[in-house]
Amino acid sequence: MHVRLVGWVLLMIVATAAPIWILVSSWNPANVFQLTAVMVFFMGSPIGGFWMIYRAVRYEEKPVLYILLAFVPLAFVWYYFERVRPLRLQK
Numbered sequence: 001m002h003v004r005l006v007g008w009v010l011l012m013i014v015a016t017a018a019p020i021w022i023l024v025s026s027w028n029p030a031n032v033f034q035l036t037a038v039m040v041f042f043m044g045s046p047i048g049g050f051w052m053i054y055r056a057v058r059y060e061e062k063p064v065l066y067i068l069l070a071f072v073p074l075a076f077v078w079y080y081f082e083r084v085r086p087l088r089l090q091k
Contacts, residue, residue: 008078008082011074011077011078012072012073012074012075012078015045015073015074016072016073018041019041019042019045019073022038044074045073045074045076048074048075048076048077049070049071049075049076050070051076052066052069052070052075052076052079053066053067053070055079055083055084056070056079066079066083
């Protein structure tokens with residue numbers, strides 16, 4: 001359990017540091033693929049956050065913690081693999 005938690009925390013740190021690095025560095029996308037990847041990365045986090053808020057409000061008994069976690073970049077990936085996917089695998 002603790003190893004998974006450390007892995008998720010490291011992933012969230014990297015997920016927060018990557019956009020900051022992209023914004024403050026002098027790097028510019030050199031081709032359409034890089035530009036598309038950056039756009040998907042920056043658009044995926046808010047869309048996933050909204051999905052996480054929707055799922056938490058609709059299906060969780062106490063959604064406040066999950067709503068707050070939705071504001072962490074890419075926390076919806078954790079929510080999917082730790083909360084949503086195990087329920088689907090049980091069925």
